[in-house]
Amino acid sequence: MNSFITFISRDSRIWGKNYSEYTNTIIPPTKYEFLNIFKTINTMKTMLLRYVRLLEYLYHYLFWEFPRGLDFSIRAKKRGITLEGNHGYALTSKKALKNILSKIPYRKLSFLDIGSGKGGVICYAYELGCERSEGIEYEEFLHTIAQKNIKILEYNEHVKSTKIDARDFERYAEFDIYFMFNPFDPDIYSEVVNSIFKQNKAILHLEREKYLICYGDANLDAVNKTKYFELLTEQKCPYRGNLYRIYKSIFISTNDSIV
Numbered sequence: 001m002n003s004f005i006t007f008i009s010r011d012s013r014i015w016g017k018n019y020s021e022y023t024n025t026i027i028p029p030t031k032y033e034f035l036n037i038f039k040t041i042n043t044m045k046t047m048l049l050r051y052v053r054l055l056e057y058l059y060h061y062l063f064w065e066f067p068r069g070l071d072f073s074i075r076a077k078k079r080g081i082t083l084e085g086n087h088g089y090a091l092t093s094k095k096a097l098k099n100i101l102s103k104i105p106y107r108k109l110s111f112l113d114i115g116s117g118k119g120g121v122i123c124y125a126y127e128l129g130c131e132r133s134e135g136i137e138y139e140e141f142l143h144t145i146a147q148k149n150i151k152i153l154e155y156n157e158h159v160k161s162t163k164i165d166a167r168d169f170e171r172y173a174e175f176d177i178y179f180m181f182n183p184f185d186p187d188i189y190s191e192v193v194n195s196i197f198k199q200n201k202a203i204l205h206l207e208r209e210k211y212l213i214c215y216g217d218a219n220l221d222a223v224n225k226t227k228y229f230e231l232l233t234e235q236k237c238p239y240r241g242n243l244y245r246i247y248k249s250i251f252i253s254t255n256d257s258i259v
């Protein structure tokens, strides 16, 4: 911010008379100042996106969710969270999910949200056209809210929330798309990614294309180490301002192992 102010105040085209009046020169910003200005603008953009998102969520909660008895939008970053390494609950918006899914042929594929919270993403994935949508959530109170949401929307046959630690889940191979929005610490991330790989390998489903979506912070080293996924695309989410990566599975023989 300081460099931005310095840059503005040094430019006589903006202020007419100032520092340059005494020196009679316009001092161009240094490369370092330009970088700082760029960083500052980016930070301001992310902050602005955050406030816009908070207002949108509040509006959505008050006028769409609350009157129907639904609750997707209200965050639970610490309150009620019991598991060590759990990053808490925050919702991925439907438009953010739609934008991400548009990069892959997601229709008719099955979708698994790892750390599904109140079930927003699994409902959205179904609404957007995924054939089957399931979420796994460790925290009991979030899972209960998800079940209530699914019941109110009458999605019971198509959308399911299961209360389980993602490290103990044994049905990863049933799904085609794995979605993770910054759910837990890197060591848990690594265990979960390894489980996805091992379970797929065990039932010889590797010739089927699978997609891993890492939205926001992720343990990318762990993903790369499996050698099961290759990066399809890395982009910035226009709604949250964070990065997302989509990985696609590659064919692996049953003799290959995690390095």
Ligand SMILES: C[S@@+](CC[C@H](N)C(=O)[O-])C[C@H]1O[C@@H](n2cnc3c(N)ncnc32)[C@H](O)[C@@H]1O
Pocket: 083, 085, 086, 087, 088, 089, 090, 091, 092, 093, 113, 114, 115, 116, 117, 118, 120, 121, 136, 137, 138, 139, 142, 164, 165, 166, 167, 180, 181, 182, 183, 184, 188
């Ligand atoms: C950031 S929220 C994302 C919620 C949802 N996926 C979305 O994008 O809207 C992460 C969720 O992962 C859950 N979680 C964290 N650790 C978990 C674990 N070991 N097993 C299952 N769920 C977990 C949290 O309780 C939280 O609800």
